[in-house]
Amino acid sequence: MRKILHSKKNGRKSALYDDVEKSICGPDKSSMENTAPRNPRGASQGCGSSDQYIYRDLRIAVITHRDDRSEQLIRELQRTRAEIQHIWPIPERIPSDYDVVYCDMTDDLPSRLDGLPGMPKFALVVIFSNTKPLDPKTLENCAAHATIHLPATEQAVISSLVISRSHFLYEQRLRKRIKQLDENLISVRKIERAKVIIMEKMGFNEEEAYLQLRRQAMERRVTISTIAIAIIDAQE
16 A cells, blocks of 8 residues: 655645654654653652651561561661561562562562562562572562662662662553553554545545544544544444
8 A cells, every 4th residue: 555654745744644653753852751760759869868758658568587687677768767567477479569678588589479570569679698699590580679788788778779669660661651652553553444444435545544534533532543443343
């Protein structure tokens, strides 16, 4: 099928090209503004003084054996004014109703995590101690957002919180963007199919078929893809 991307009279882009381009590419502003990694809630301001309190609305679970080192970790997290919950022993399934989870590294930790691979429900910080050797493969399978080694300093605790939360929110934004792109692609395919039906039924060329779709969408105050789906359903 011949694609009409420019007007034959004046060389300007057709309405079809403009709308499809907007559907796929979005606004003229760079999409990097929406997907570039950034620290949540101004976390880059530092780890001292009241800047830590930007995390006071978070719910944080600390799943670790309680000793002097873990007590120090809990105290440093409490200084952020977040809601801290200590859990021990490690539950069969790591609870997913927390914003951040600090958890001891175990050989079966990956099997205790809920959610599909690449779709975590919380920011995960894996806790290491000097007495347990590191298993790189198990750590990789956990898909942790950060790690921390005990005993940990104040800077190490706050850094692990900032990094894990930032990476988790960045992943959330990327998944949302990917979902939007998938929906746009499906919409474009539906519109292309509906244009073919209009061209065959009414003898329009490609641009005229698209303008017909857009006109009906404007009259009914719905999206073009909604009109396209209705045409396809009626045809089938």
